[in-house]
Each structure stands twice: as C-alpha cells, then as structure tokens.
Amino acid sequence: MHELPLLFTRYHTLLDQIGINAILALSLSICLRAGQLALAQAAFMGIAGYVCAIAVVTFGWPLAAAAPIAVGCSAAVGALLALPVERLRGVYLAIATIGFGEIVRIVAYNLQITGGGDGLNGIPPLLSTPWIYGTLLTIGALLYAARNSRFALAQAITREDEAAAAGVGVDTGRVRVVTLACAGAIAGCAGVLYAFTNFFLTPSDFAFGRMEQILVYCVIGGVTSPLGAVLGAAVMTVLPEAFRFLQDFRDVLSGVVLLAVIVFAPGGIAALWRRGARKKPVPRTANA
C-alpha cells in the first residue's frame, strides 16, 4: 500500500502533464463539437498563464484573485477572436487561429513584462496535482451535465449544417462566439495550472508544437467526444514516456499510433467503445 506514495512521487510530473493536456484537449473538443477547427488553445493557455503569473509575481496579487481574472481574459480573447474569423471555416479557420497563436507567442517573446525569450521565472508552486485533477473533474462534470442542453444541440447542428441550423432559428454566429469563449476559459484554466506547477513560463511553451499535440489528443480520442479527448491526451502523454528507451525514435512510435488510429479507427477511441456498446433501437410507441 505504501508503494502508492512512492509511485506518485516518481510520476507526479507525468500525472500533472496528463491532467493539463486533458484539460487542453477538452478545450479543443468543445470547438470541434461546434465544427470549428479553431487551433488557438495554446495561445489561450499562454494568455491566462502569463496574466496570472504576472499578476502574482510582478504585482503581488493573491492567486485566488488573479486566476479568475486570467481565465476571464482568455475567455474574452476567445470571444473576440470569434468575431473576425466568423466567416472562416475548416482549414482557413485553422490557419487563421494558428496565426493568432503565433501573434501571441511573438508578443510574449518581445514584451519585457513576460520576460521575453528568457521567460518568466520565480512563479511560486502554489498549485499541485489535486488542483489539476479537481479542475479537470469540474470541467468534465460541467460538460457532462450540459451534454443534452440546448446549447450542446445548437453546437451539434451548427457543425452538421449551418444554413439548416439558422433555418430552425439558431444564431450560429453566437454559437461560435460562446464556443470560443468557453474554449478560451477551459484552456485558460490549463494555463494557470501549468504556470503554477512549473514555476517557469517561456513563449515556446505555447508554440505551434503544443497546439499540434492538442489536436493529436482529440484525433486519437475522437474529435467530438470530451471523454475521448481526455483519454487521447492520457495515451499520447504517457506513450512517449513509456517508450523512452527508444530515445529519439519514440516520437516515431507516436506517429505510428496516430496513423493507425486514422486508418483503422477514424472515429478515435470514442468510436471504438461506441461500436462496442451500440445502443439498441428505440422504437417510438404511440403513448411514449
């Protein structure tokens, strides 16, 4: 029994990474549910991480005050970002949001207050693993509770056919704004958690490479399934560590897994368990 604390001590950094990556995957998953290939999660994470760290380290704010404001900032940026990209879809939206991420990274690189390329040092370790998993569970519970809500349905029909969704009275523009605001808030939570468990922030922490990883988590897990996204993040965070003995070739293994999922299970992990637990037909009865 007392091996558990030992295991935790040994692997807590990996556990933290899994939790934070799972939160980031949820942030992208909520965009993909609405059919938006908006790849700005790394930028949202960076914005909240920097805002919170600067407020605490530079201005001496308490974390309890700085964190909600930081998350609010990334949510507001998400909502504002939805306006100029309103008419963009698919790869065009992806490119525009990747471009936005690069702008955030370059701004962080060139500002003094962020520490520039040297990064922001001395962030106190005020958060830990229970905070990460508490946040992940809270976000997961909120998404689960909202899965049958009208907003979730509005997201799904916007993804399926925007014109037909507007035809039943859905303001698809508003759906996109709210979706990106939620994505900003969720990724912002990951940013705050990352900053206060890693003690150190640099612009490269939020570069395109991280965004690419987040997209892979969702593709492996299943693009519209929040639980799939979490599992995808867990698998793809653990895999490179488990195959560390392969040294430089371990990333090849991650690529092979990605290819295998795309070829053999295009719906990701979520599709596999859905296939396993396919629901029986629900006939409608006259007095149902």
Add this chain to the structure above:
Amino acid sequence: MTSLRLENVRVRFGGVDALAGVDVRIDSGMVVGLIGPNGAGKTTLVNVTTGIVPPAAGSIRLGDVRLDGKRPYQIARCGIARTYQNIRLFGALDVESNVRAGAIRRADLDPAAIGALLERVGMPEADLRATASSLAYGDQRRLEIARALASGPAILMLDEPAAGMNPSETQALASLVRSIARDGIGVLLIEHDVGLVRKICDRVTVLNFGTVLAEGSPDEIVRDPAVIEAYLGTAV
C-alpha cells in the same frame, strides 16, 4: 390571421433577374401552390423569404413584421419554417435530435411530443436512435417536415416535398399538408406534380422567368392558356 406577403420582390444574380417584381400572399390556413418550369424562380422565392438571399427591391412581411433585411435565424424565429429541395437534415444526428432541433428556440420536446410529430408525418415506427442519414429517402423527407413543424411555424414552405415519393406516399403527404393547413398554418407548396397541387392547394401561383405568369384557383390555372403554353404543355 397571419399573412405572409411578398410585394414587388426582386432578386438579381449578377445581370439576371431571378425574381422580377413578384407578389405572393399566403394566409394562415391556406395552401398556396407555386409551380413553374425549372429556373422560374420558385426556390429563389423561398430563399429570399427565409433570408438566404437578399432582395434587391420589394418588401416581405409576416403580419406587421418586416422580414426583408433580417438574417435567416431571425426570420425563422418570426415563424417561417421550410424544407429544402435537396434534403438538409442533420445527417449524423439521430431522429430524436433532428426533431428536437426544430423546437430548439421554443421548448424541450418531451418524447411524447416527438412521437406525436413523427406519427403525424407518417413515421409511427421510427427508431429514435437511428441516424438521420441512414433513413430511407421518403423518411428523410418526412423527418424534415417533422423538424419544420416542431418549430411551431406560422408559415411552412415545402420545396418539392413529394419528389421521389411513390403514389401512396404522395397520397399520405397530401393528407398531411391539408391537416397542417387545418391547424391554421399557411403552407407554400413548390411542386411539379400538378395533380397533387390541384388536389390540395387553395390558390396557385405560376412563375415563369422570375415573374408571375398566372395566379388563381387550381382549376383556373390548369385552364389558363398561358400556363399551358409555358409549363403544362397540355390541359390537365
């Protein structure tokens, strides 16, 4: 009584007048047929009413509410529902979600209400969990009508709802459209099956090259020499 009134509506696509000053009126409880050759402007009339294309001139009113200039979702919220010439269901979603989507602005439909709607459109045995794209063609057409009815419309615009249906399905559709009108909903029916139009429509408007060629009762229309020459070919 709520009326949909299109007055002198013009729609231009480049240098072409898709609609060149069209007047159409649909009163609640009335089935108005809209017929004409391909390219006459029938679907464009539905599209301009529902805000998908903007009018170059003219006005569109539902009761006292002016619809032209509003966005499609705002027009839908005013009480205009439609089906599409090429079916536009939410294909990856199940039957239940498609019907719920129709009522998304009004209320959460309970299973009994969803069941009643499906039964009304002729899908009493529908599997609520079946994805919409997996349904037979006729069922997809019926589900699209159920979705439109779920929104509780004042005006329902049906764009070739009988396309691809067999005679018995068309007969059931005729009964459905009449029952919808009896509920006080105004129906605009675009249809090439003149027999169906003659059977269920109170009034018929004939479009040709974006203008109203004729307007009147079904019997008047099928005897109109201009309509026979431009569309019907022979007297029906």
